[in-house]
Amino acid sequence: MRALIIEDDEKIGASISTALELAGFLTVLEKDGEEGWFLGSSEPFDVIILDLGLPTLDGLTILKRWRKENCITPVLILTARGNWDERVEGIDSGADDYLVKPYRSEELVARVRSLVRRSTGHAAPNIEVGDIVLDTRQMRVSRDGQPIPLTPQEYRLVSYLMHNNNRVVDQMELTEHLYSQDFERDSNSIEVLVGRTRRKLGKNSIKTRRGFGYIMEDENE
Amino acid sequence: MRALIIEDDEKIGASISTALELAGFLTVLEKDGEEGWFLGSSEPFDVIILDLGLPTLDGLTILKRWRKENCITPVLILTARGNWDERVEGIDSGADDYLVKPYRSEELVARVRSLVRRSTGHAAPNIEVGDIVLDTRQMRVSRDGQPIPLTPQEYRLVSYLMHNNNRVVDQMELTEHLYSQDFERDSNSIEVLVGRTRRKLGKNSIKTRRGFGYIMEDENE
DNA sequence: GTTTTTCTGACAATTCACTGACAATACGCT
DNA sequence: AGCGTATTGTCAGTGAATTGTCAGAAAAAC
Structure with a gap:
């Protein structure tokens, strides 16, 4: 999962970034509003953290622009304490959630x-596909109750496929959401990653739709 | 479905091309305006992506020429941000939709x-013919709710026939829209493809109009 | 019944995905 | 900081699914 963080305060930005990376996200940190808007408009992110009160271009303006462009990526806005107006206006502008500074990074x-889950249609923090369970809070994957140790990259793969369960995901999309910068196209790293993950989860966990992509789906399909 | 992309920027062009190919399109990428105009006039495409701001021949000029020639292929124009004039003029010149840079390739x-669907008279992203449903977003075909796995080429065939439902499509037309470069005429690959697809969809899904071509049609006709 | 057109099964060529071995890199530990 | 281990990317070779070709069979038209 890729997260875009738009925050001008150096320290806060870095702390958000590390917190999310520990949670398994790939992050892009951007201080400038204009540049941030551009990134959100041109690259696919799974979630965006947006600070209101940016220098060059105001957060709410960015958000409104995105929404006008049919961008539906979930956005979490950060507001200063007590700014009720901002908060209300943020929701009106299309924010999906807000958080008041200061906050604990676990929060x-x-x-x-939660935003990422809901945006992919999952209410509970545990996502089940077939006999595989993804525990998004503990960042663990288990099969029939047995925990399966995965490397960080393998976890990201499984997480992305399980969030988007019952949907074929092509290699391009996986590359975009599993690697920070765009990537040499001529390598087969995704295939290798899928192969390794499959060996741990079981042959039929990740299915190949030749010519289309990969899918994790419930049995009855 | 065949898409013509006229875009001088090497990287942008390549990214459009791969995005559309992953979406099941066959693409032709052309950097030169003059050459692009010629291609659009002489070969049948299902949709054209046209960048305004080309070196040799301006996009709007190309578009106007096509429309004067009674070419009705749907055209999506790409414009730089803020160029309202261009956009308005584009619509006036016969563009069917426009997209402002920057954009995400999903968009x-x-x-x-959507353009391809509308140009063939379909409003919804799912096209139904008889008991067969084509899901254009997920690139899946199902019958009575049961998904039917198809190979890429088979999918292209069904997609083309279902977009052009209740209309007889001859072999020449199918060849032109299902293969990138012009193809040896003496092979019977279309017949074989239809046969294989029929085996998966059911005998009566694709009907043969001997001497004319193939058709997928609703039952009551 | 003959001719034309389309269908079908078998084979071949190609493309695409998988695998195992190796190399590079990142990471944790003392 | 330096060493050892785990992780990840690369590459070449293998295997399998897809697609095209061909020849003969079936079906339709006359």
Whole structure:
């Protein structure tokens, strides 16, 4: 999962970034509003953390622009304490959730996880596909109750596929959401990653739709 | 479905091309305006993506020429941000939709799909013919709710026939829209493809009009 | 019944995905 | 900081699914 963080305060930005990376996200941190808007408009993110009160371009303006462009990526806005107006206006402008500074970073991570889940149609923090369970809070994957140790990259793969369960995901999309910068196209790293993950989860966990992509789906399909 | 992309920027062009190919399109990428105009006039495309601001020949000029020639292929124009004039003029010149840079490639693909659907008279993203349903977003075909796995080429065939439902499509037309470069005429690959697809969809899904071509049609006709 | 058109099964070529071995890199530990 | 281990990317070779070709069979038209 890729998260875009737009925050001008150096320290706060870095702390959000590390907190989310520990939670398994890939992050892009941007201080400038204009540049941030551009990133959100041109690259696919799974969630965006947006500070209101940016220098060059105001957060609410960015948000409104995105929404006008049919961008439906979930957005969490950060507001200063007491600014009720901002908060209300943020929701009106299309924010999906808001968080008041100061906050504990666990709180932020929890909110972000929840946003990502809800945006992919999952209410509960545990996502089940077939006999595989993804525990988004503990970042663990288990099969029939047996925990399966995965490497960080493998976890990201499974997490992305399970959030988007019953949907074929092509290699391009996986590359975009599993690697920070865009990536040499001529390598087969995704195939290798899928192969390794499959060996741990079981042959039929991740299915190949030749010519289309990969899918994790419930049995009855 | 065949898409013509006229875009001088090497990288942008390539990214549009791969995005559309992953979405099941065959693409032709052309950097030169003059050459692009010629291609659009001489070969049958299902949709054209046209960048305004080309070096040799301006996009709007190309578009106007096509329309004067009674070419009705749907055209999506790409404009730089803020150029309202261009956009308005584009619509006036016969563009069917426009997209402002920067954009996410999912958005582009969605617009292109929508254009192709509308140009063949389909409002919804799911097209139903008889008991067969084509899900254009997920690129899946199902019958009575049961998904039917198809190979990429088979999918292209069904997609084309279902977009053009209740209309007889001859082999020449199918060849032109299902293969990138012009193809040896003496092979019977279309017949074989139809046969294989029929085996998966059911005997009566694709009907043969001997001497004319193939058709997928609703039962009551 | 003959001719034309389309269908079908078998084979071949190609493309695409998987695998195992190796190399590079990142990471944790003392 | 330096070493050892785990993780990840690369590459070449293997295997399998897809697609095209061809020849003969079936079906339709006359």
